[in-house]
Amino acid sequence: xxxxxxxxxxxxxxxxxxxxxxxxxxxxxxxxxxxxxxxxxxxxxxxxxxxxxxxxxxxxxxxxxxxxxxxxxxxxxxxxxxxxxxxxxxxxxxxxxxxxxxxxxxxxxxxxxxxxxxxxxxxxxxxxxxxxxxxxxxxxxxxxxxxxxxxxxxxxxxxxxxxxxxxxxxxxxxxxxxxxxxxxxxxxxxxxxxxxxxxxxxxxxxxxxxxxxxxxxxxxxxxxxxxxxxxxxxxxxxxxxxxxxxxxxxxxxxxxxxxxxxxxxxxxxxxxxxxxxxxxxxxxxxxxxxxxxxxxxxxxxxxxxxxxxxxxxxxxxxxxxxxxxxxxxxxxxxxxxxxxxxxxxxxxxxxxxxxxxxxxxxxxxxxxxxxxxxxxxxxxxxxxxxxxxxxxxxxxxxxxxxxxxxxxxxxxxxxxxxxxxxxxxxxxxxxxxxxxxxxxxxxxxxxxxxxxxxxxxxxxx
Amino acid sequence: xxxxxxxxxxxxxxxxxxxxxxxxxxxxxxxxxxxxxxxxxxxxxxxxxxxxxxxxxxxxxxxxxxxxxxxxxxxxxxxxxxxxxxxxxxxxxxxxxxxxxxxxxxxxxxxxxxxxxxxxxxxxxxxxxxxxxxxxxxxxxxxxxxxxxxxxxxxxxxxxxxxxxxxxxxxxxxxxxxxxxxxxxxxxxxxxxxxxxxxxxxxxxxxxxxxxxxxxxxxxxxxxxxxxxxxxxxxxxxxxxxxxxxxxxxxxxxxxxxxxxxxxxxxxxxxxxxxxxxxxxxxxxxxxxxxxxxxxxxxxxxxxxxxxxxxxxxxxxxxxxxxxxxxxxxxxxxxxxxxxxxxxxxxxxxxxxxxxxxxxxxxxxxxxxxxxxxxxxxxxxxxxxxxxxxxxxxxxxxx
Numbered sequence: 001x002x003x004x005x006x007x008x009x010x011x012x013x014x015x016x017x018x019x020x021x022x023x024x025x026x027x028x029x030x031x032x033x034x035x036x037x038x039x040x041x042x043x044x045x046x047x048x049x050x051x052x053x054x055x056x057x058x059x060x061x062x063x064x065x066x067x068x069x070x071x072x073x074x075x076x077x078x079x080x081x082x083x084x085x086x087x088x089x090x091x092x093x094x095x096x097x098x099x100x101x102x103x104x105x106x107x108x109x110x111x112x113x114x115x116x117x118x119x120x121x122x123x124x125x126x127x128x129x130x131x132x133x134x135x136x137x138x139x140x141x142x143x144x145x146x147x148x149x150x151x152x153x154x155x156x157x158x159x160x161x162x163x164x165x166x167x168x169x170x171x172x173x174x175x176x177x178x179x180x181x182x183x184x185x186x187x188x189x190x191x192x193x194x195x196x197x198x199x200x201x202x203x204x205x206x207x208x209x210x211x212x213x214x215x216x217x218x219x220x221x222x223x224x225x226x227x228x229x230x231x232x233x234x235x236x237x238x239x240x241x242x243x244x245x246x247x248x249x250x251x252x253x254x255x256x257x258x259x260x261x262x263x264x265x266x267x268x269x270x271x272x273x274x275x276x277x278x279x280x281x282x283x284x285x286x287x288x289x290x291x292x293x294x295x296x297x298x299x300x301x302x303x304x305x306x307x308x309x310x311x312x313x314x315x316x317x318x319x320x321x322x323x324x325x326x327x328x329x330x331x332x333x334x335x336x337x338x339x340x341x342x343x344x345x346x347x348x349x350x351x352x353x354x355x356x357x358x359x360x361x362x363x364x365x366x367x368x369x370x371x372x373x374x375x376x377x378x379x380x381x382x383x384x385x386x387x388x389x390x391x392x393x394x395x396x397x398x399x400x401x402x403x404x405x406x407x408x409x410x411x412x413x414x415x416x417x418x419x420x421x422x423x424x425x426x427x428x429x430x431x432x433x434x435x436x437x438x439x440x441x442x443x444x445x446x447x448x449x450x451x452x453x454x455x456x457x458x459x460x461x
Numbered sequence: 462x463x464x465x466x467x468x469x470x471x472x473x474x475x476x477x478x479x480x481x482x483x484x485x486x487x488x489x490x491x492x493x494x495x496x497x498x499x500x501x502x503x504x505x506x507x508x509x510x511x512x513x514x515x516x517x518x519x520x521x522x523x524x525x526x527x528x529x530x531x532x533x534x535x536x537x538x539x540x541x542x543x544x545x546x547x548x549x550x551x552x553x554x555x556x557x558x559x560x561x562x563x564x565x566x567x568x569x570x571x572x573x574x575x576x577x578x579x580x581x582x583x584x585x586x587x588x589x590x591x592x593x594x595x596x597x598x599x600x601x602x603x604x605x606x607x608x609x610x611x612x613x614x615x616x617x618x619x620x621x622x623x624x625x626x627x628x629x630x631x632x633x634x635x636x637x638x639x640x641x642x643x644x645x646x647x648x649x650x651x652x653x654x655x656x657x658x659x660x661x662x663x664x665x666x667x668x669x670x671x672x673x674x675x676x677x678x679x680x681x682x683x684x685x686x687x688x689x690x691x692x693x694x695x696x697x698x699x700x701x702x703x704x705x706x707x708x709x710x711x712x713x714x715x716x717x718x719x720x721x722x723x724x725x726x727x728x729x730x731x732x733x734x735x736x737x738x739x740x741x742x743x744x745x746x747x748x749x750x751x752x753x754x755x756x757x758x759x760x761x762x763x764x765x766x767x768x769x770x771x772x773x774x775x776x777x778x779x780x781x782x783x784x785x786x787x788x789x790x791x792x793x794x795x796x797x798x799x800x801x802x803x804x805x806x807x808x809x810x811x812x813x814x815x816x817x818x819x820x821x822x823x824x825x826x827x828x829x830x831x832x833x834x835x836x837x838x839x840x841x842x843x844x845x846x847x848x849x850x851x852x853x854x855x856x857x858x859x860x
Contacts, residue, residue, distance in 0.1 A: 052475070059478045066485035067501050068817055072541020112538060169535050209539060242474045245481070249500045256499035256773060261508040375533075 039093040042226045042233075043300075049231045050089055056238050057082055057298065060245065069248055070288065073111040074209035080107050081205060081295055088299055089230075097200045097225070100299050104203040108170070111208045116164045123151065123171055127179065128198055137187050144179060155376060165376070172373025173211040174202050177330065177366075178218070184334055185218045197222050205299075206292040211374050214289045214306050214326040216296075217333070224302035237297025240305070244290025251283035262447065262456045271460035278446060279439035282323075286310070289324075314430040316394040317402055319438060331359045352399050360392030383453060387445035394437070502810065503540060503817045504772050507779060540818040549609065549651045554580060562660050562701045564692060566650055567612075576815075578617040585665070588612045589647040590624070596670045601630075601848065603645045604666035606658040607677030608685065610768055610822060610830075611649035615815040620824040623647045625831035629860050630848065639849050646671065654689035655682050655748045656705060662755060673847065674756050676749070678767045680775045680783055680802070686744060687737040694719045694733055695726065704747040711743065712736040746790045753794040762847055764838070765791045768830055769802040771814030771822050777806060797844070799837035804829040835860045 034045035061078045069075070084103040091099055109117040130143045154160040155168045178201060186193070201221055207213050226233075259277040264270060289306035296303060306326055313319035320328055336355045343351035364385065371379040419427075447453035489497055549555065552575060555565045569586040572579070583591045596602055605611055605623050613621030623645045630643035646669055648661045658676060666674070679685075690709065693700060700706045718732040727733060737744070749765065756763040767787055769775040780802050791798035805813045805826060813826035822830065839845045845853050 056475045056478060059475065059482055063478060063482045063485065066482060068503055068811070071503060071539050071817060073539040076541070165533075166535050166538050211535065211539070239474055242478060245478075249481075252500045252502060253496060256502055256504075256506050257496065259506060259508065374535075 036092045040226055042229050043093050044230070045089060046231065050086075050234075053231060053234045053238065053298075054082075054085060057085060057241075060238070060241050063245060067245075067249060069245065070209060070291070074206075074291070076110050077107045077205055077209045078295070080110065081298060084205075085298055093226070096300065097196045100205070101196065101199045101203050104205040104208070107205045107208045108203070112166055112170060116167050116170070119163060119167045120170050120174075123167075124174065124202060127175055128202065131182065131186060131198070132192065132195070137183075140186070141183050144183065148175075148179075152372070155373065168376070169211050169374050170208070172370075173207055173213050176370060176373045177215040178202060180334060181215070181218050181330065200225075204292075204296065206295040210288045210292050212285065212288065212370075214292060214324075215330045216303065216326060217329060220303065220329075221296075221301060226300045226302075228302045230300055233297050233300055233302045236302070237294045240290045240294030240297060242294075244287045244292075244294055247283045247287030247290060251281065251287055254280050254283070262443075262452065265456045265460050268460050271457070274456075275436070275439040275443050279435075279442045281446075282310075282442070285324075289326075311435060312431055313434045313438075314427060315398050315402075315434060316391070316437075317398040319434055320395050327363075331363060335359050335362045348403060349400055352403055353396060356396045356399050357392065360388055360395070364388035364392075381449075383444050383447055383450045386450060387441055390441055390444075498773060498809065502773050504774055504810075504820065507774075537818045541816070549614070554582070555650070556586075559696055560698055562693065562698060563657055563664065564689065564698075565652075576615050578615070578620075581618055587647050588618075588621070588649070589645075590627075592644055592646060592669065594668055597642065599640055600642045600644055601673070602669060602671045603627075603643070603673045603675060604662070604669065604671035605645060605647050605649055605675045605677065606653075606661050606666065607647075607649035607675075607768075608653040608658070608679060608681075609649070609651035610679065610770065611677045612647060612651055613649075613827065614651055614821045615819060616822075616824050616827055620827055621647065622827040622831040622834060623649075625828060626835055629831070629835055634849060637849065637854070639851070641850060649677065652685060652688075654685035655745055656686060656689050656702075659748050659752050660701070662752065667759065671761055674752070674761055674763045676752055676763060676765050678745075678765060678787055680767075680770065680780050682745065683738055683741045686741060687734040690737050690744075691727070691733045695721060702751065704751050708740065708744045708747055709737075712740045742786050742790075745787070746793070749790050749796065750794050753796050762844075763796050764799060764841075764844075765796050766799045766834060766837070767802050769805055769822075770820040771805055771826055772810040772820045774820060775802055775805075777803070797841050799834060799841070801830055801833040801837065804833045832860055 035041070035043060061075075061082050063069070064075050064078050080103060084099070088096055088099055088103070105117075105121070108120065112120070127144060127147060130140055130147065133140055133143070150159070151168070151171065154163060155172075182198070182201065201216070201218050204213070204216070228236075254277050258273070259281070260270065260274050262274065265274050286307040293303050293306055304325060306324065308322045308325060310319060310323035313322050336359050339355040339358045340351050343354055346354075367384075367388070368378045368380050371377060443456075444450070444453050447456070485497065485501070488494075554567055554571055554573075554575070556568045557565045559565075567582050567586045567588060569582055569584050571582040574580065580588070582588050585592070585594075603626075611621075611623065613623075618624070624647075627643055627645040630645070633639075634641050634643065646666065648658075648666050650657070650661075653661070655678070662674060690705070692698075694709070694714070700709060712733075714733050714736050718727075718729055718736065720728045722728045753763050765787070767784060769780070773779065784800055784802060788798055788800070805822070808829075810820075811817070813822050813829065815821045815823045815826075838848060839853075
């Protein structure tokens with residue numbers, strides 16, 4: 001986090017905007033070119049390049065089934081994705097996104113059943129419909145907020161108690177953060193967003209297997225759509241799926257065979273084992289995020305990676321930048337930048353401190369908000385507050401130090417000399433120190449109470 | 462966010478994917494197979510089963526709040542649970558008797574579909590064939606005291622291990638020309654704790670004049686016992702049996718621990734449960750002791766069996782300590798123990814479990830339990846004579 005974070009994309013129009021409208025009266029695919037007339041070059045089809053991708057995805061689906069990865073819901077969605085993939089690939093460009101939305105809705109119904117899906121679709125139609133009302137942005141935002149409050153009352157059973165429990169989690173997963181980003185986009189948009197883009201943003205096929213879903217940015221999703229050559233995008237997706245699959249398999253091995261309970265911590269080695277295994281449970285989250293984004297890549301959405309070697313972070317700011325990158329970007333976009341911009345006349349350290357504090361305060365509140373929609377409880381607790389407070393202070397101090405330190409080239413950057421043993425040793429020491437600190441904080445966050453956490457630590461020393 | 466770009470050919474990833482796939486299906490050495498079973502397991506781990514721990518993200522991924530050690534409705538849906546699959550309490554097959562020691566039992570004369578199978582109960586509220594209270598002439602009756610697995614949760618009427626046992630006993634007697642008919646009476650009710658199973662003997666089974674009693678123990682008994690006893694305390698139900706009253710005194714539960722609020726729930730939610738759990742084995746010892754004593758006074762042999770759930774939860778290491786304690790208790794009360802918990806060890810969980818979200822055994826699992834139980838019964842010294850009224854003539858054809 002810091003002032004160096006920029007708007008994520010080029011200012012170019014997205015390819016689908018550049019090439020609209022598709023000329024009418026053209027039906028046949030010019031097979032020699034692999035393109036329908038008027039389609040973007042990135043959409044060019046090639047059976048020779050697609051078949052290995054399709055085969056690899058088929059092998060992935062088989063692995064998901066053999067290892068029962070993430071349950072039947074994900075396996076069903078993976079099969080739907082596999083079946084939809086060749087159809088999506090061959091469809092004309094302008095039909096691709098509507099087809100993806102349709103496949104996502106099929107996935108929703110397959111996982112949650114028709115009754116729950118109808119309610120989800122109805123409420124989604126209301127929320128999205130409000131965003132298209134021909135009234136001011138403020139009025140639309142206010143109506144969306146009022147609708148969300150009504151839904152929150154339903155979530156706690158004050159109204160509509162007969163609605164299935166799963167409906168609220170699904171709606172929450174689809175709208176709780178993405179609607180904030182969508183409204184943020186609408187505020188700055190010069191013209192209404194195409195409906196299919198909006199639907200494609202809220203109805204994301206893998207979402208129905210992963211309620212805890214990466215906070216995908218609206219503009220990033222639209223700009224990434226066929227932004228790169230389609231086979232390259234799909235290959236990136238397959239790599240993401242593979243990485244996610246490996247992470248989830250490792251997670252299960254750790255969860256079942258290595259993780260010990262806090263009660264079993266009786267010595268320093270057992271504490272180290274617990275801290276490491278407990279922290280590595282996060283592989284469940286990063287693995288799911290990789291699977292989700294990987295699946296989106298197969299349908300032409302070129303998206304950033306969700307995590308970047310977060311176990312190798314060398315500082316707390318570095319950690320914050322590497323773990324759950326979508327969340328970091330979400331916070332930078334809707335909290336850090338607006339706060340820092342308002343304080344632009346103040347000295348930089350003050351602006352950074354206030355903006356960073358605002359980010360962590362918001363993160364703490366939004367994690368509780370997320371818990372409310374997905375689990376039905378706010379989950380505020382002393383140790384939760386302490387976790388976010390300590391992490392916020394560590395990042396805040398780190399941000400200040402970073403801002404005062406002149407930029408140096410990092411290890412391995414272009415033109416750099418070979419790293420000296422001293423540089424390597426310092427980097428390793430920083431990585432280990434960051435890992436242990438975060439693992440310790442993580443154990444605080446996952447403990448049943450601060451007292452239980454302290455008791456565990458006392459037993460270890 | 463910076464979009465990824467560039468072409469990344471990944472034949473290596475394809476090969477690795479195929480390698481992972483092959484590792485998932487080929488026979489592996491025991492240690493590697495255990496690791497593969499972990500990688501394939503959708504179950505909660507030991508810590509989460511016992512404490513409902515797991516932290517913020519585990520909770521989000523697991524979904525809505527649910528009782529400790531269980532999965533939420535949302536999680537079950539994501540695991541693939543169809544809408545019609547319900548928990549026991551929602552299946553509408555049990556009759557609440559909240560001010561009685563038993564707390565609930567099965568409705569009599571049920572005949573309804575449940576999870577794609579026919580679920581019937583007889584006129585006595587047993588998930589079993591119909592039996593008269595008076596024992597027919599030349600009939601040998603076995604009363605089975607157990608919980609959900611024994612009742613046959615999720616399998617068809619004819620697929621329960623106790624029905625398979627009854628059929629085999631009759632077939633074996635016919636084969637050997639033994640003039641004796643067999644009835645295995647299933648008094649098992651889902652979620653019945655050891656204390657409720659004990660009470661079933663005098664309250665229900667004794668009237669049917671059993672000739673043998675089988676008490677079924679599971680690795681889930683600690684949780685079931687703390688639920689049953691704490692519910693009795695919360696609802697201020699008479700503890701009925703002196704050994705239960707003594708056991709509660711010995712847990713050190715105070716009036717404050719069992720104080721209820723306006724919602725009639727404990728003010729201190731887990732205080733009583735924690736204290737009961739700490740005294741689990743002494744209470745089990747008292748229950749088995751009382752059961753053995755009652756059976757002796759009825760002049761009926763008692764057999765304790767230990768049955769497994771499917772999956773890692775009852776794997777060899779996980780159950781080792783519990784089986785050792787149970788064996789010690791059975792020995793102390795001069796009661797034979799047939800340990801069936803290894804019945805599924807040779808099989809992947811997916812082969813014996815009902816579904817990925819329900820670790821009750823399926824029909825194949827029930828058959829495995831039946832085979833183990835039948836062999837265990839006839840191989841126990843003297844049991845063959847008890848069952849068939851004579852010593853085996855020649856080698857015994859075990860099922």
